[in-house]
Amino acid sequence: MGFDTHMDVALEEARAAGARGEVPVGAALVLDGAVVARAGNRCRELADATAHAEMLVIRAASRALGRERLDGAALYVTLEPCPMCAAAISAARVARLYYGAADPKSGGVAQGPRIFDHPQCHHVPEVYDGVGASAAAALLEEFFAAKR
Amino acid sequence: MGFDTHMDVALEEARAAGARGEVPVGAALVLDGAVVARAGNRCRELADATAHAEMLVIRAASRALGRERLDGAALYVTLEPCPMCAAAISAARVARLYYGAADPKSGGVAQGPRIFDHPQCHHVPEVYDGVGASAAAALLEEFFAAKR
Numbered sequence: 001m002g003f004d005t006h007m008d009v010a011l012e013e014a015r016a017a018g019a020r021g022e023v024p025v026g027a028a029l030v031l032d033g034a035v036v037a038r039a040g041n042r043c044r045e046l047a048d049a050t051a052h053a054e055m056l057v058i059r060a061a062s063r064a065l066g067r068e069r070l071d072g073a074a075l076y077v078t079l080e081p082c083p084m085c086a087a088a089i090s091a092a093r094v095a096r097l098y099y100g101a102a103d104p105k106s107g108g109v110a111q112g113p114r115i116f117d118h119p120q121c122h123h124v125p126e127v128y129d130g131v132g133a134s135a136a137a138a139l140l141e142e143f144f145a146a147k148r
Numbered sequence: 149m150g151f152d153t154h155m156d157v158a159l160e161e162a163r164a165a166g167a168r169g170e171v172p173v174g175a176a177l178v179l180d181g182a183v184v185a186r187a188g189n190r191c192r193e194l195a196d197a198t199a200h201a202e203m204l205v206i207r208a209a210s211r212a213l214g215r216e217r218l219d220g221a222a223l224y225v226t227l228e229p230c231p232m233c234a235a236a237i238s239a240a241r242v243a244r245l246y247y248g249a250a251d252p253k254s255g256g257v258a259q260g261p262r263i264f265d266h267p268q269c270h271h272v273p274e275v276y277d278g279v280g281a282s283a284a285a286a287l288l289e290e291f292f293a294a295k296r
Contacts, residue, residue: 048207049216049240059196068197083263084239087232087256092197105268108235112268113261115231120253120260 006030007098007132010076013040013053014139020045024139027053027077029061029070029094036073037061053077054085058092069093078136080129083108086115090123097125100136154178155246155280158224161188161201162287168193172287175201175225177209177218177242184221185209201225202233206240217241226284228277231256234263238271245273248284 006028013026017040029037037060042051054077062068074096075089080103087108089097099109108115109127116124154176161174165188177185185208190199202225210216222244223237228251235256237245247257256263257275264272 043216046210047214047216048210049218050203050206050210050236051216055198058198062194062196062198066195068191068195068199070197082235082239083261083268084232084235087230087235087261088198091230091232106270107268108261112266113231113235113256113263115261118260120231120255122254 006035006074006076007078007100009035009038010053010078010100011132011135011139013038014078014136017041017053018139018143024143025053025077025079027057027075029057030074030076031061031065031070031072036064050084052082052085054081055088058088058094062092071095074098075125076131078132079103079140080107080109080111082106083113083115089125090115090121093123094125096128098128098131100131100133101140102129102133154183154222154224155226155248157183157186158201158226158248159280159283159287161186162226162284165189165201166287166291172291173201173225173227175205175223177205178222178224179209179213179218179220184212198232200230200233202229203236206236206242210240219243222246223273224279226280227251227288228255228257228259230254231261231263237273238263238269241271242273244276246276246279248279248281249288250277250281 009028018024037057039056078100157176166172185205187204
């Protein structure tokens with residue numbers, strides 16, 4: 001599977017999250033070309049503010065691989081990670097981060113605390129933004145429009 | 149139970165974590181004077197870089213209370229939270245954060261990305277630092293001295 005296809009997995013998870021009434025954000029954790037974990041946001045379902053898609057795939061991948069450092073892994077997520085998730089991506093030593101839509105309100109990579117831009121950030125992934133951004137943003141816009 | 153006693157619960161959890169070979173950090177989540185959740189760091193045991201004491205008590209408390217917003221809750225932790233945990237504390241709407249030792253290397257509250265100091269931080273807890281700091285720092289120093 002290639003670059004686009006992995007973001008398509010994340011987009012599928014985002015759509016499924018939206019169908020469950022969750023904010024539609026999805027993620028996939030990929031190692032050696034294989035999807036090790038995939039998840040959508042489950043904050044409402046789990047009544048857990050930390051149950052963002054990125055946290056769920058990092059935890060699931062760690063469990064599946066039996067190691068806390070996901071060296072060599074790529075994380076695909078439809079929305080710019082929040083500061084919690086960006087810091088988790090660093091802590092888990094994810095090698096590459098691909099994300100879709102920017103999040104001016106709650107993002108933590110290109111705005112706000114800019115998690116990867118501090119000397120205290122012990123591991124900085126390669127970051128690729130705007131991947132599948134229009135599809136990811138459309139999902140979020142539809143979701144919030146329907147709620148209003 | 150009072151102020152000091154709750155930090156003592158966190159310190160007990162830190163000691164237990166150290167005895168399990170984990171970096172000795174502990175936390176307690178308190179609501180209306182009662183400890184709702186308590187945990188020590190379990191990164192090694194769970195092979196999960198996100199299994200910091202604060203994340204574990206937030207998730208356990210959310211599960212116990214059945215809600216993702218921990219309004220009114222106080223979180224006691226023996227070490228300054230890292231950026232991931234500080235952002236999780238904000239996301240979970242924890243009202244008050246009491247922490248022990250400062251963490252110049254990996255802290256995210258008073259250094260590095262200073263998670264609570266950005267306009268994008270939608271909820272800022274009251275922060276009390278240095279609570280039980282000497283006991284918390286001694287535990288960490290002993291742990292790292294023994295490893296060397």
